[in-house]
Amino acid sequence: MPAVGSVATESFPRRNARTRGFTLGRPRSFTVSPDGQRVVFVRSESGDDPVGRLWVYDPVSRQERLAADPTVLLGDTAEELSSDERSRRERTREVASGVVAYATDHAGRLAVFTLSGRLFVTDLTGDGSSGVIGTRELPAHGPVIDPGPDPQGSRIAYASGRTLRVIDVDGANDRWLAGPEADEQTVTWGTAEFVAGEELERFHGYWWAPDGQHLIVERFDEADVNRWHVADPAHPASPPTTQRYPAAGTPNADVSLWLVDLTGHRVPVTWDHEAFEYVVAVRWTGPPLSQPPLVQVMDRRQSRARVLAVEPTTGGTRVVREQTDPCWVDVVAGVPAWLPDGRLLTVEPVGDRYALCADGVAMTPEGLQVRGVVDVEDGRVLLRATTEPTEEHLWWWTPGTSPTVSAVTAETGVHGGTVGGQTLVVVSTTLDDPLPVARVWYDGEQHEIRSCADQPGITPRPTLGTSPQHDVRMAVLFPTGWEPGSGRLPVLMDPYGGPHLQRVLRAQGAYRSAQWFADQGFAVVVADGRGTPRDPAWERAVRFDLAEVVLSDQVEALQTAAATFTDLDLDRVAIRGWSFGGYLAALAVLRRPDVFHAAVAGAPVTDWSLYDTAYTERYLGLPQERAEVYERLSLLPLAAGLRRPLMLIHGLADDNVFAAHTLQLSGRLMAAGRPHTMLPLSGVTHMTPQMEVAENLLLLQVQFLRQALGG
Numbered sequence: 001m002p003a004v005g006s007v008a009t010e011s012f013p014r015r016n017a018r019t020r021g022f023t024l025g026r027p028r029s030f031t032v033s034p035d036g037q038r039v040v041f042v043r044s045e046s047g048d049d050p051v052g053r054l055w056v057y058d059p060v061s062r063q064e065r066l067a068a069d070p071t072v073l074l075g076d077t078a079e080e081l082s083s084d085e086r087s088r089r090e091r092t093r094e095v096a097s098g099v100v101a102y103a104t105d106h107a108g109r110l111a112v113f114t115l116s117g118r119l120f121v122t123d124l125t126g127d128g129s130s131g132v133i134g135t136r137e138l139p140a141h142g143p144v145i146d147p148g149p150d151p152q153g154s155r156i157a158y159a160s161g162r163t164l165r166v167i168d169v170d171g172a173n174d175r176w177l178a179g180p181e182a183d184e185q186t187v188t189w190g191t192a193e194f195v196a197g198e199e200l201e202r203f204h205g206y207w208w209a210p211d212g213q214h215l216i217v218e219r220f221d222e223a224d225v226n227r228w229h230v231a232d233p234a235h236p237a238s239p240p241t242t243q244r245y246p247a248a249g250t251p252n253a254d255v256s257l258w259l260v261d262l263t264g265h266r267v268p269v270t271w272d273h274e275a276f277e278y279v280v281a282v283r284w285t286g287p288p289l290s291q292p293p294l295v296q297v298m299d300r301r302q303s304r305a306r307v308l309a310v311e312p313t314t315g316g317t318r319v320v321r322e323q324t325d326p327c328w329v330d331v332v333a334g335v336p337a338w339l340p341d342g343r344l345l346t347v348e349p350v351g352d353r354y355a356l357c358a359d360g361v362a363m364t365p366e367g368l369q370v371r372g373v374v375d376v377e378d379g380r381v382l383l384r385a386t387t388e389p390t391e392e393h394l395w396w397w398t399p400g401t402s403p404t405v406s407a408v409t410a411e412t413g414v415h416g417g418t419v420g421g422q423t424l425v426v427v428s429t430t431l432d433d434p435l436p437v438a439r440v441w442y443d444g445e446q447h448e449i450r451s452c453a454d455q456p457g458i459t460p461r462p463t464l465g466t467s468p469q470h471d472v473r474m475a476v477l478f479p480t481g482w483e484p485g486s487g488r489l490p491v492l493m494d495p496y497g498g499p500h501l502q503r504v505l506r507a508q509g510a511y512r513s514a515q516w517f518a519d520q521g522f523a524v525v526v527a528d529g530r531g532t533p534r535d536p537a538w539e540r541a542v543r544f545d546l547a548e549v550v551l552s553d554q555v556e557a558l559q560t561a562a563a564t565f566t567d568l569d570l571d572r573v574a575i576r577g578w579s580f581g582g583y584l585a586a587l588a589v590l591r592r593p594d595v596f597h598a599a600v601a602g603a604p605v606t607d608w609s610l611y612d613t614a615y616t617e618r619y620l621g622l623p624q625e626r627a628e629v630y631e632r633l634s635l636l637p638l639a640a641g642l643r644r645p646l647m648l649i650h651g652l653a654d655d656n657v658f659a660a661h662t663l664q665l666s667g668r669l670m671a672a673g674r675p676h677t678m679l680p681l682s683g684v685t686h687m688t689p690q691m692e693v694a695e696n697l698l699l700l701q702v703q704f705l706r707q708a709l710g711g
Contacts, residue, residue, distance in 0.1 A: 012458050012516045017694035018048045020095045022509070025049065025452030027438045029101070033108025036421025038124055039440055039449075040067075040111060042099055047454025051098035054111060056124050057449060059423050059442035064450070068122045068135045070098040070115050080116045082143035083241075084159075084191070090655065091197035095689040101146075105130075105153035106210075106286055108420070110169070112156050117143025119158060121169060131169060138171040146191065146204060150212030151286050155262075157190070157206055157215060164190030164206055164217055166262065178217050178260050186223040186244075193220040193253040195246060198656060199614035200280050200331055207293070210286030214312065216269065216293060217260045218279065224251035230653055234682035243655055248609050248616040248630075249623035255279050257295060259315050267315040271297055271308055278614065280305065280331055291338040294320075298329060302618045305329040307336045307344060320344050321360060327540045328618045330354070333384075334373030339399065345373060345381065349536035356383060356397055363397060364405055369535055377419050382408075384416060389473055389534045390464065390506045392416070394426065414507045425449075429507035434459065436509065458519075460511035462526070464504065467553075467560040473504040474527040474557045476565060477511060477518040484565060489523040490572035490709045493558060493588070493596070497529055497550050498580030499539065499619065504528045513698070520702050523568050525561045529553025544626065546580075546608075546619055547587055547633045554588065555595055571597075572709040576701060578602035579657060579686065582649075583635070586665070589646055590638040598708035600701050602649040603686055606635040606661040639668035645708035647677040649697065651684030677704060 016022065025047040031040040039057040044050060054068040070079070079097050081089070094100050102113040109130035112121050119140035123132040130153060140147075140158060147158035149169065157166045163179030180187035191205040205218035222244040231240035246252045257269040257279065276297035284293035292312060298305040304324050308317040321336065321344050323329045332347040332354075339345055343358040347370050355362035356370045364370055367387050374382040374394070381397040393415050394408035409415040413430030424441040434456050438449040462475035478484070494514050496503050503510060503526045511526065518524045528534075530549050531542035542549050554575070562568040575596050577585040582604030588596040605611050608630050609623050617623075623630050631637065646669075650662035662678070669676050679700065681693060688694045 011695075012456070012512075013695040013698040014691075015454065015457060016513065016516075016698070017691040019454050020050065020689060022047065022435060022453055022456050022512070024096065025454065026436060027055070027449045027451060030418050030425045030427070030438070031104055031108060032418055032420025032423050032425060033104075033124075034106065034420050035108075036423035036442065038108050039423065039425055040102070040104065040108065040124055041438075041449065042102070043452060044096065044098065046452050049452075050096045052096050052100050054099045054102060054113065054122060056126070057440065059440050059447070062447050065126060067111070067124060068099060068113070068120065073120060073135065073137070074115055077116070082117050082145065084145050084161075085114070085117065085143065087655070088145055088191075088197070088203070090685055090687070091194075092203060093687060095687060103148040105149045106151035107153065110149060110153050112147045112149050114144045114147060117145075119144045119147055119156065119167070121149075121156065136171070138167055138169075138174075140167055140174055141165055148204075148206070148208065150208045151210050152212040154212055157208065159190040159205065162188040164215075164260075177215075177262070177264055178219070178258065178266060184221070187219060187221045189219050190217055192218065193222070193255060194244065195252060195612060195614045196255075196279065198612060200278065201333060202279070202281060207282045207284045209284055209293075209312065210290070213262060215260050216282055216284060216295075216310070217258050217266070218255060219258060220253040220255045222253045225253055226250050228658065230655055230658070232652060232682060233680075234652075241655075245655075245658070246613045248611060248613055248620070250613070252277060252300075252613055257282070259310075259312060267313075269295065269310055269315045269317060271295070271306070271317050275299055276304070276306060278302070281336065283337060285338060291342060294336050294338070294344075296336055300613075300617065301622070302328040302614070307346070321346060323348060325349065327543045332372055334375070337373060337376055339376065339381075340379050341399070345376070347373065352535055352537060354536065356381065358399070363399075363403055368395070368405065371533070374417065375419050377421075382417075382419050389502070389528070390504055412506050414505050429505075429509055431462075431506050431508050434508055456509075456512055458512055458515055460508055460515035462511050462514075464506070465560065465564065467556045469556055470530065470553060472527050472529050472553050472557045472560075474525060474561065475504050475511060475514075476561050477514050477524040477526075478567065479519050479521060480515070482567075484567060487567065488569040489521065489567050490574065490705075491558065491562075491568050491570065492517055492522040492524045492705065493554055493573065493575040494524050494526050495529075495554055495575070495577055495584055496579075496581040497527075497532065497554060497577065497584045498546065499531050499542070500533065501580075502528050502533050516698070517702065520706075522574075522705075523561075523565065525558055525568075527554055527557030529557070542619060544620060544629050545633075546583075547591070550584060551587055551591060554584065555592065558595065570595075574598040574600070574705050574709055576600040576602075576705075577604075580605065586635055586646060586648070589644040590635060590642055593644045596644065598645040598705060600647045600649065600704060601662075602697075603651065603654060603657045604635070604648070604661060604665075605657055606665040608633055610658065610661055610664075635665055636668050639665060639674065640672035642669060642672070642674040642676065645677070645704070647679065647701070647704045649679045649681065651681045651686060651688065653683050654686045656686040
């Protein structure tokens with residue numbers, strides 16, 4: 001008899017929820033020491049174990065060692081998170097527990113992390129040469145968030161409350177380093193402000209100097225940022241949570257940077273704050289790249305950005321690169337960065353591609369879209385790049401008199417990784433593998449890092465294609481075992497459709513939920529239209545228009561799929577989505593009820609003036625200048641025209657897309673006498689890690705769609 005919880009007896013929605021989308025038990029968060037002798041990573045012990053443990057892999061002996069186990073360190077005490085840590089995990093979309101993040105010194109000899117707001121340091125060498133024996137807790141002033149050792153491995157900086165503190169690695173000399181004055185109730189030091197973490201992909205608020213004697217520290221003041229409140233109606237005795245939220249057109253936090261030494265003496269980093277209010281990236285790289293620290297700043301409209309070199313004594317800056325774009329300057333992972341020869345690396349639009357640039361000169365060929373810089377290693381640059389939108393590969397760019405670009409990975413799929421010395425870690429996802437596979441490449445050989453993740457028990461079989469007019473990439477999935485041409489199926493469009501996220505990839509894991517919906521009796525179509533990641537023109541096609549262009553590409557994909565497969569019944573078409581996909585789903589039935597006959601909209605933006613500054617203004621401009629754009633893209637004026645079944649789902653604890661979006665749309669629908677279904681989720685944020693909620697959301701959506709489409 002199959003065991004309880006086995007693939008044979010357990011439904012996919014429950015397995016998917018229990019395993020957090022089959023992420024638990026996977027090795028992740030890899031770091032390779034500069035000498036290539038240690039590969040550090042996080043992995044839990046099974047596919048339903050949320051507790052991350054810290055591991056070290058030796059590429060020479062091919063042996064792995066458990067470095068830190070939270071179940072031992074905390075004993076029987078349940079992990080407790082501070083409000084700051086919960087917020088940090090929401091920004092990083094972290095759904096696990098235990099060791100979920102860590103930081104190492106430059107040599108990769110020790111690592112630091114937090115558990116229940118407590119600070120721990122652990123030896124990664126296995127022989128104590130790091131100066132640390134085993135794993136030990138340090139007497140830090142908690143609750144601790146975002147700890148980081150200095151590059152020399154002597155001290156650890158950490159944020160606590162609204163201050164930045166530092167403690168010696170042996171646990172001595174814990175002290176305050178930077179923090180607000182007594183009358184500065186809205187000032188925080190040492191952490192990233194909301195917009196940085198949510199939209200600019202910057203999650204840290206301090207950066208060590210290579211010598212470990214100084215830091216660059218962020219200070220932000222939220223005095224002018226609007227106060228918003230999140231209440232839990234299911235628990236009326238609990239007071240609402242107050243949050244500073246910079247909605248479009250309203251003030252951002254006032255962000256500044258300071259050079260701080262170990263005595264607490266500080267000097268401001270100077271630039272034109274009024275003209276460039278966003279701090280996008282900070283990098284202070286050690287030997288052999290001993291150039292000045294870099295700061296990238298951007299203006300409110302995000303059409304101008306400057307890369308500044310900081311004088312590390314006075315805090316003065318000089319502009320080493322200025323980027324302008326009539327639409328927006330892209331935020332790209334891993335840049336700006338220095339090359340050993342003193343040239344500045346950036347990734348910028350050049351013609352029809354994103355190119356790696358050195359001092360503004362394109363270094364990569366036409367046809368290669370560079371998506372980020374992984375590392376600069378021995379003068380070479382490891383890139384994430386692609387020649388095909390549904391794939392991503394690792395590439396080496398090697399400078400010299402005749403610079404070369406060479407592919408590292410060749411297997412069809414999506415590949416990422418990291419490097420240290422001669423050791424390369426490659427994480428690959430393909431259409432043939434149900435789960436990502438992590439391999440260590442060392443000394444001409446490859447060895448797989450053990451995964452403890454559960455097998456999904458479902459095998460997606462997408463048929464990939466493109467639309468003829470705009471080259472929209474799409475995937476069509478049928479019920480398992482379905483013979484094409486054997487009948488007519490209701491159609492379910494399953495997009496995200498907005499900036500930053502692709503759904504159509506040559507990766508089996510991208511289609512698990514879509515295949516499950518197909519197995520419930522649908523033909524599922526997943527499409528990446530204009531605005532999703534691809535090339536500069538493709539992404540910028542949604543400037544001032546996150547509705548018409550995006551929606552028309554979904555219709556184009558639907559029509560292409562129906563012309564290819566006679567099985568699709570265009571008289572029964574539904575659409576579902578979450579976040580931007582939720583906006584797109586609701587938009588579809590409100591604007592195109594002739595095409596879409598039902599929709600499920602999860603956590604949708606319904607009024608763009610209620611969403612945050614950095615994201616919204618990047619695509620739509622400032623509401624004070626583009627009021628007509630915000631009005632045209634709002635769902636609220638369309639409510640009275642609803643004539644198709646619509647299910648709205650929203651977590652009432654969502655601090656990213658606030659529940660006000662759905663509640664206001666629901667209110668407009670009620671005022672117009674338009675029936676609709678609404679699922680308010682008490683205690684649920686923008687993510688839905690709670691097992692029962694995640695499981696039942698899939699089941700309830702299928703039930704709603706079957707009823708709405710007539711069977």
